[in-house]
Amino acid sequence: xxxxxxxAPPYKLVIPYFIVGVxxxxxxxxxxxxxxxxxxxxxxxxVLAWVHLYLLGFVMMIIxxxxxxxxxxxxxxxxxxxxxxxxxxxxLAVGTFLMMGGFVFVPALLPYGGTVVLxxxxxxxxxxxxxxxxxxxxxxxxxxxxxxNISLLMGIIIGIVMALAYAGQIDVNISALLxxxxxxxxxxxxxxxxxxxxxxxxxxxxLSHGYVNNAVKIAVxxxxxxxxxxxxxxxxxxxxxxxxxxGLSVIAIIAYxxxxxxxxxxxxxxxxxxxxxxxxxxxxxxxLSVLFGLVFFFMDIQKFLYLSVWLLLIxxxxxxxxxxxxxxxxxxxxxEKFADLVGKEKVPMLVDMVPDRATYMQLxxxxxxxxxxxxxxxxxxxxxxxxxxSFLFMGAVFxxxxxxxxxxxxxx
Ligand code: HEM
Numbered sequence: 483x484x485x486x487x488x489x490a491p492p493y494k495l496v497i498p499y500f501i502v503g504v505x506x507x508x509x510x511x512x513x514x515x516x517x518x519x520x521x522x523x524x525x526x527x528x529v530l531a532w533v534h535l536y537l538l539g540f541v542m543m544i545i546x547x548x549x550x551x552x553x554x555x556x557x558x559x560x561x562x563x564x565x566x567x568x569x570x571x572x573x574l575a576v577g578t579f580l581m582m583g584g585f586v587f588v589p590a591l592l593p594y595g596g597t598v599v600l601x602x603x604x605x606x607x608x609x610x611x612x613x614x615x616x617x618x619x620x621x622x623x624x625x626x627x628x629x630x631n632i633s634l635l636m637g638i639i640i641g642i643v644m645a646l647a648y649a650g651q652i653d654v655n656i657s658a659l660l661x662x663x664x665x666x667x668x669x670x671x672x673x674x675x676x677x678x679x680x681x682x683x684x685x686x687x688x689l690s691h692g693y694v695n696n697a698v699k700i701a702v703x704x705x706x707x708x709x710x711x712x713x714x715x716x717x718x719x720x721x722x723x724x725x726x727x728x729g730l731s732v733i734a735i736i737a738y739x740x741x742x743x744x745x746x747x748x749x750x751x752x753x754x755x756x757x758x759x760x761x762x763x764x765x766x767x768x769x770l771s772v773l774f775g776l777v778f779f780f781m782d783i784q785k786f787l788y789l790s791v792w793l794l795l796i797x798x799x800x801x802x803x804x805x806x807x808x809x810x811x812x813x814x815x816x817x818e819k820f821a822d823l824v825g826k827e828k829v830p831m832l833v834d835m836v837p838d839r840a841t842y843m844q845l846x847x848x849x850x851x852x853x854x855x856x857x858x859x860x861x862x863x864x865x866x867x868x869x870x871x872s873f874l875f876m877g878a879v880f881x882x883x884x885x886x887x888x889x890x891x892x893x894x
Contacts, residue, residue, distance in 0.1 A: 489554035491564045493818040497889070499547025499571050500811055504885050506539030506578070507800070508878045514855075514871050520862045522788050525657075531585035536795060537668070538578040538599060544803050545675055546570060546606055548810065549627070553613060556623060556682055562612030566605050573602035581645075589649045596645040600638050607631045622699065626678025629706055633670025636713070637663055661724065662716040669731055670709040676802065677702055677738055684742065687757055687809050688749035697741035704734035728779070735772050739765060755833075756841040760805025763849060767797025789859050796874065797852050804844060804881055808836055811888045820893065828893070835891045840884040847877035 513532050523529065550567045554560050561567070580595025610631050617624055640663045646652045681698055685691060711727030714720075742765055771793040778786035812835040820829040855870025857863070 489558060489560045490817075491550055491554065491561060491567060493814055495564065495567050496547050496551045496814060497811075499543055499550065499567075500807060500885065501889070502571055502575055503540050503543035503547065503803075504807075504882050506535065506543060506575075507803075508875075508882055510536040510540060511871065511874050511878045514874070515868060517867065517871075519788075519859050519864055519867045522785070522859070522862075524788075527585045531582045533795075534578060534581050534585070537672070538574060538581070541672060541795075541799050541803070543571060543574060544807070545672070545679075546574070548679060548806070549606075549610070549675075551810070551814070552679065552682065553610070553627065557613070557617055559613060559616045561609055562615070563609050566609045570602050570606050573598055573605075577602055584645070584649070592645040592649050593642065593651065596638075596642050600642055603634060603638055607635055622695065622702070623678050623682055626674050626681075626702055629702070630671045630674040630678065633666045633674065633706075633709055637666030637671060640666065658716055658719070662713050665709050665712040665727070665731075669705060669712075672799075673735075674702060674705055677705070680742070680802075683806060683809075684745050684761070685749075687751075688745065689751040690745045690749040693744045693748040695741060697737045697744065701734045701738035701741065704730045704737065708734060732772055732776065735768065739769060756808050756836070756838070756845065757805050759845060760801045760808070763845070764798050764801035764805065767793045767801065767852070771798060785859060785862065789856055792856060792859055793852070796848075796855070800848065801845075804841075804848075807885060808841055808888075811885060812836055812891075815888055815891055819891075823893075830891070830893050835888050837884050837887045840880045840887065844877045844880035844884060847873045847880060851875075851877055 510532060513535060516528065517532075546567075550561070550564075577595050577598030577600075580591055580598060582595070584590070584592025584595050610627060614624060614628060620628075640659050643652070643654060644656050644659050644663060647654045647656050677698060681695065685693075708727040708730035711730065712724050715722070715724035715727065742761075771790045774786045774790035774793065778784070778790060809832075812832045815835065816830070816832055823829050851870045851873030853870070854873060855867050858865075858867025858870050
């Protein structure tokens with residue numbers, strides 16, 4: 483894996499994505515104190531606001547930062563317009579807050595917030611497409627980036643249409659579009675991006691090599707087909723097609739998990755650290771999310787759907803991101819502050835820059851928090867849920883502390 487920094491964007495351009503993302507994480511965990519799990523409903527404005535706060539402000543913010551950093555390094559071409567990244571995160575942050583206001587307070591705000599988010603994402607997608615134009619070899623990573631961004635583009639256009647309907651400006655059936663929106667942005671963008679990014683990052687950090695990657699190719703293909711099928715089912719109003727899509731996405735995730743298992747077995751770096759523990763937890767929650775999703779599907783009990791989504795968002799995405807930030811942020815800080823000092827004075831190693839105790843506290847609090855809050859959802863018990871969220875909140879505080887510690891790290 484070539485990790486040449488020659489084409490990497492400037493430090494001050496990428497770092498805000500990670501800082502702002504972590505702030506959004508803390509805010510969105512605090513927001514969940516307000517949930518009433520005895521009356522949870524996916525179209526409740528408070529839930530819709532939270533979903534976007536968490537997914538746009540935290541998950542997408544971090545993915546955009548990671549893409550800004552990794553794409554040029556992996557492709558060995560510079561960004562088409564690296565300066566775009568100075569405006570993408572502020573627009574995304576402002577748009578996300580406006581959208582929240584739109585969902586919770588004034589529906590008329592929603593299309594405005596949505597448009598600001600749309601502009602931010604269009605700039606991102608434009609840069610990605612123009613950057614990929616110069617790429618000669620369409621390998622797995624490039625293909626996933628391309629597929630994911632096409633999917634994002636369609637997903638946010640549907641989002642804007644729904645936002646106009648939500649604000650009462652046009653008349654379309656939101657419920658019909660909702661599944662297509664969710665599948666395009668979460669399945670097509672976030673999951674496919676994670677599949678692609680993880681095939682670069684996991685082998686790099688775990689030093690795995692000599693494995694075949696057929697399973698992930700199957701996973702990406704099936705996930706893409708499933709998104710297309712769900713989209714067609716909405717266009718043609720044939721529900722059966724969507725069910726085939728749901729089934730394929732379950733098989734896609736199982737294939738992906740099998741690939742991860744292979745990479746894990748082939749790793750040369752056998753010692754366990756905060757990164758490997760975070761990855762193990764992350765993938766365990768992905769598996770649990772799929773299992774509860776299946777329980778919902780066969781038993782049609784709504785709370786299993788909420789549990790499945792909660793585990794996907796708070797379990798899979800959050801451990802996936804925290805674990806990676808403990809690797810990526812020290813690397814960026816090291817390059818910025820210490821790379822030039824090599825050979826002149828003693829420079830720290832990457833592991834020295836991570837505050838071990840805080841990261842394990844984060845992991846422990848989040849893990850306990852997920853278990854208790856999930857029981858709260860399962861038993862529709864608000865006290866349990868809020869107790870769980872208290873642990874999640876402590877985990878988020880330790881997460882923020884650890885990231886700030888790494889950013890402020892100075893050689894002693
Ligand atoms: C231009 C940007 C976007 C706009 C305007 C938008 C708008 C909307 C609207 C209006 C709904 C609610 C439909 C209803 O009343 O049931 C919705 C639902 C949803 N959106 Fe978005 N969206 C945008 C981007 C995104 C992105 C990027 C993601 C994921 C990363 C996302 C994830 C979701 C999810 C998961 C739901 C379902 C939430 C639930 O039912 O509880 N959206 N979106």
